Amino acid sequence: MTTQPDHGAALIPRPERTPEAVRVALARLAPHRLAELERHKENALAAAIRSGKIGHLTHWLDWWMREVEIERRPDLYRRRDDALAAVHRTTDKDDPGFRPAMDALAAVEDEAARAVNE
Numbered sequence: 315m316t317t318q319p320d321h322g323a324a325l326i327p328r329p330e331r332t333p334e335a336v337r338v339a340l341a342r343l344a345p346h347r348l349a350e351l352e353r354h355k356e357n358a359l360a361a362a363i364r365s366g367k368i369g370h371l372t373h374w375l376d377w378w379m380r381e382v383e384i385e386r387r388p389d390l391y392r393r394r395d396d397a398l399a400a401v402h403r404t405t406d407k408d409d410p411g412f413r414p415a416m417d418a419l420a421a422v423e424d425e426a427a428r429a430v431n432e
Contacts, residue, residue: 351378
C-alpha cells in the first residue's frame with residue numbers, strides 16, 4: 315500500500331497498482347466483492363488470450379483500482395451510493411432525474427480515476 319495523499323479520511327491507504335495489492339485491499343474493504351473481482355479477472359484473461367492483447371487485463375486493473383478507490387473513501391462511496399439510488403428511482407431514460415443521477419455517478423467514477431492516476 316502506498317502513502318499517497320488522500321482526498322478525505324480514507325479507510326485504508328491506496329494500494330499499489332498490482333492485481334494482488336488490489337485484491338488484498340478489496341478483501342479488507344468489501345470482502346463480499348471478491349468473487350466479482352475474480353470473475354471479472356477470469357473474463358479479462360480469457361479475452362486477452364482470445365485477442366492476443368493485454369489491454370483487457372489493464373482495463374480490468376484500471377476498473378478495480380477505481381472500485382477500490384471508491385470503497386476506501388467514504389465520501390466517494392456515499393456519493394456513488396446516492397447516485398445509484400437516484401438512478402434506480404428513475405423509471406426510464408426520459409425521467410427528468412435520470413440524467414443528473416447518471417452525471418453524478420460519472421463524476422464519482424471520474425474523480426476516482428483521477429485519484430488513482432495521480
